Amino acid sequence: MSAGGRLDFDSVRWADDQPDIHSRAIPALGQRWAIVAYEPGAAREEWCTDGHRGYVVxxxxxxxxxxxxxxxxxxxxxxxxLAAGTRHRGSNPGGSTTRLFLIDDPL
Incomplete structure (x- = not known):
């Protein structure tokens, strides 16, 4: 393993997680690193049980x-x-796009 490395999110195309939620994800160090965008009013339809650590940009x-x-x-x-095994889902109650930086539990 190298001492460090760059994750070039700009080289990754946006994927539609659902019509109003988009992400750019890169696997690194056995985890999923992602930029996630929720459009105004967007809400996840499915429950998630993965663990996450994140920052609201x-x-x-x-x-x-x-x-x-x-x-x-x-x-x-x-x-x-968000602890692994805890069923959760996110929504954007605001009038502008929400951007998150997430690191998910190991793949």
């Missing part, structure tokens, strides 16, 4: 949990984590 994101836990509301400049 701009906008707002709200994660809801299917176990009844209080939703996690975040804004630009805030970091967060």
């Amino acid at each position: 701009e906008g707002q994101i709200v994660y809801e949990f299917d176990d009844g836990s209080e939703p996690l509301s975040l804004a630009g400049g805030q970091g967060f984590y």
Whole structure:
């Protein structure tokens, strides 16, 4: 393994996770590193159980949990984590695009 490396997100095409949520993802160090964009009003349809560590670059994101836990509301400049095995899904309640930087649990 090298001492360091560059991840060139600009060389990766945007993929449509669903019509109003897009991502650029790169596998690195056995994890998925991604830039994710939620258009205004976008909400994930499916529950996710992967763990994530992230940073809200701009906008707002709200994660809801299917176990009844209080939703996690975040804004630009805030970091967060979501534990693996916890069913969650995100939505953008704001009027502008939300951009996240995420590192997912090992592939």
